[in-house]
Amino acid sequence: MFNSAVFKANKLPILLTIISAVLYFTFAYNLERTAHFKLVSIYVLLFTSFYFLIKNNKENINFLTAIAFLFRAIFILSIPNLSQDFYRFIWDGRLILQGINPYLHTPESYISQAQYPVAQAQELYNGMRQLNASHFTNYPPINQLCFIIAGVFAGKSIVGSAMVLRLLIIAADFGILYYGKKLLIQLKLPAHNIFWYILNPFIIIELTGNLHFEGVMIFFLIWSLYLLHSGKWKWAAVVFALSIATKLVPLMFLPLFFWWFLKEQTTKNFIKLISFYAIVLVTILLLFAPFFSSQFIDNYAKTVGLWFSNFEFNASIYYIARAIGYWFRGYNEIAVIGKILPIITILFILYLSFLKKNTSLQKLITAMLFSFTIYLFLSTTVHPWYIATILMLSIFTNYKFPLVWSFIIIISYLAYANADNTENLWVIALEYLFVFGVFIWETILQKTKKSHA
Template structure:
């Protein structure tokens, strides 16, 4: 590594060129070109990380620099940003984005916002025919983009890139502080911050997981300092960006109700923690609150369980069994069962695993969310960002491997119309499950009773 360290500036330049090619010259239908750039970036980043592992300032600086390459780039692996811009401009015009469909306006020939037809075409018919499912603080980000770039898609994109880069800088800052409090190597944060998957999939493709994860990391940091009231507020903000942290709520039980406190004192803190979290979350919903909002939002979220399927693992096995015995896709039934199985697993982790210390709590979050994704009908690449940041504070590294092999899921977009090749999906999950099984065997999660 001394040889590589000597030429680390040259290596950094090569990585910058690779990101530039990715940002401005790649189409997602060109799968093998995509794969080549992806493997090249992971390889060169791995070499740079190990060469400059203990130079925190250098790695922090290049992590931000790599993100800035995408500042003026229109996302090339996702169309979702067009819906983000639509929702933000609806708010800018004083309209509630939860109460209408883009499709309805287009069919009626109406232009409620600037560039409505262009945005609808960009987001696609499927996205435009469903009610928005992005929570309020996420909508605030979209509104900020509209506030500055109401007449330009490119300016809106630049603003959203800047927001996401800012959130990642916040994760870098508080992630380092949390690692220090947990007495873990601070360079672990670069498993997330320097990861090409994060830079491409989140900064490049404008998925707002970094904003959610910033509030989640900040919440955990405040909790580690026993400032649990602030922790609850920031956890609510995290949920109000993306709903996924909701599944972590039961896991706080043993962190509050443990042998270090009297049961009643711990239970009192836990109840107050939940009340503050839920109250803070409800306050973010007030500007949009109505019966129609609840119905539309609930229906939109439910679609992810009842209708959509992409890059799944155990669900695809269940689907094939359904085809075998019933002759048709049983997603409507399986989609209802999946949340129940996930809840049962999360409660088993809550009550049968020691989650008192911060690392134990975060490990419980990692295992619970991993299980949920393993049985889900839909696992988009950007979903892995939460697993990746959680793994930074644990001994598990399978999310790092998954962040590399997730690129195989993009083979589906090489086909017109898109179609998954289940061989690629099988290879992806085979690698992930092998690494996960190995780590489970070596690290042996600390359950009170042997559940693994």
Template sequence: MTQLKQYKYSITPIIGSVILYVLLAYFSKRSDFLNLLLLYSGLFYCAWHIIKATKSNFWALAGIGVFFRLLFLPSIPNLSQDFYRFLWDGQIVTWLQNPYVFTPEQYVNLESEAAYNNFGVSISNARELVKGMGELNASHYSNYPPINQLCFAIAAFFAKSSILGSVIALRVIIIAADIGILYFGKKLLEKLNLPVKNIFWYFLNPFIIIELTGNLHFEGVMLFFVVWSLYLLHEKKWFWAAVLMGVSVSVKLLPLLFLPLLFKHLLLNQNKLTEPEMSGGADTLHVRKMVLFYAVTLITVALTFAPFLSAAFISNFAATISLWFQNFEFNASVYYIIRWIGYQTVGWNIIETVGKILPLIVITLILYLAFFRRNTTTQQLITAILLAVSFYFLLATTVHPWYIATPLLLSVFTRYKFPIIWSFMVLFSYSAYGVEGFSENLGLVALEYIVVIGVAAYELVIKKPLQFLDTEKV
């Protein structure tokens, strides 16, 4: 009888979610912000009720999460253009050419025969892909690391010139990565004696399903390798943990920020020493293991980049990465305040100067967390990474919605819930995409960060997680 009652209370939000996901995937436009807000809000409400109603039924929640993702399978992403660039890069790699040495704009400015002679590739639907990705993307060199490029190439290999076929192939990879996150996330939560249901604040979160499965962003693939690495690290299998951490960097560069934070964890946890004991000198063997962990991680990264290395690659890749810090602005928080101060004092946008200073502040904080905070246990380590990543995004000049997938997943292994709130509030950044073009609504950006920073401050200062999101209570 209890199971029937539980089923009765969960079926309505499941059906409601199916309807809302179908509407969002097949009938929505990025420029219709009010429609997106209503659909998104409804999906969050339904997700909360599904988690609450099904209680500890892990496999039911897992099946529901997979089913929701499959609803997107034959859809073309309607909230992001980035996938067109993924398909472009993937075709280049299948020709065994370097995707980092020329731009789509350079290619399409030549006749097809001349383009083939110059670049050694013949790209199907070249002009359609360039039109889809947009002028800004087409004018820059690729900034997607090698393992990410491998995923693009797999899609291009199996789907050939079919855009929809390539989209489906990419979507299958992303869904598989999320299932991997569910598997290793569950195992890590069990090892940490935390509620297994915590993982569903990631796996059933509409933000994750829409931004990763729906919009084809590869943060989930990166996070799969990160959570697998953290699980192996917890199990003291440091060599393979290092390899997987290196692979995660080669999907997205963000995990490079994690490496300094591993210092104390590797040194103290591997030696099973307390900090006072460390002052007397650590065991040489375990210090060597710590050094080897970093070496294996960096060697793994180097090996994945090796096939593409050239002077042109180094120059183009570095130039493209620097654009994110010194040229692009989107959904920023602290930076927008600094930019306003700059306009008031010097009369122009100071992004080039600020874009060089803010990363130094982030690095300073990360080093502080690495050397002056206890990161000996796995949960302490993950908490430090969560705080570092969150601070990095608060100071960043560009924060796309899918970036929040990283703090969201990390949060399920901690007592902090503010990234769950952030995963909802980040939708307000879509208000920038109007019918008449791109124009950020700074009032809504301010609302997003006031709420997120307010909740984070509450949890950090008062040290009490949000009760209505506490999975131990539902």
């Protein structure tokens, strides 16, 4: 029975929830990524609604939790409309179930010889498109396990496979909510901070909607940090390895644990540090072991290397360096620049690892935040879903630039508004004007202002 008193008392959150639900449904089932005006308009409205839902309901954790997963449920039967990667996920999972190592052959190598090793092979190949199909898979073992699960429960249905993958990602979000909230409370931070991630339209659309597995990697990362903070460093190492074995990103965080274990420079703590790294390494090797061969190593190294020497999308500093290269040399020097920028990233991470003492969890998380941020700033390829990690890490800090980035990054999809999928560099410049503006304000100008106060 309709209760008018309850509605009047909660009119704004109820209306915002209904509006958001309708917008998410439209996004999931009635949107082409080439419809750039519709895409951006819906996203802006969703983000505005998201902001006011949190601002006006900070204390109502149960309500925010319910609507966060209600919005995810809307996507259950949808096919991703902003990414084709999930077709490759399904291909890999079904290939393993046929007893075939997915790291050894490209989909194109099968289709070009009229071989169809999995159900719906041609349809999957068409969906993932030639660029993806012509490269060896780069998805680590835990990712592959998720693909296998989709193959087990929906081995002959693309929609069914997408549904299984989506349920796994949503389950990971439940884990992020659980451990993220517990960690915030332990660090004496507002528990509602978790909803700047969980309820964020960027996360709902990119992970639940478009089936990117950053959420699963982040779940293991946050769980690992919770275990570390609870003193269970051995289990933290195992879970951290699971995070790496989902996406390789957390590998860059390993040096940052140096001062965490060496708060007190004793032999016992040094042994703990070495043991932590050893557990991580052994766990990763065990997870990769079923796929191991000399050909696997060669293929995997080549595929990972492509991200630094071939692919370009939504970059910032790299595009400036590329323009300077054109100016002086007359051609694209990605092969050179793509090798220099990662070296700068590594040097910065080593600086944060050894010259900044990350002896508290918040200092450690802040170091992770800046390590990955600098990596993204210097990367040749920044797909929107990459920033999910820094968005999650930022909720344990006072930095808001990842939240701003999660809003403005939608305009990177304007590259798909034309037939050639070419980027408009003015649009990219606008995106990074916002991001770098807030980043510089928070990291330099505010600190300078405080030091002179």
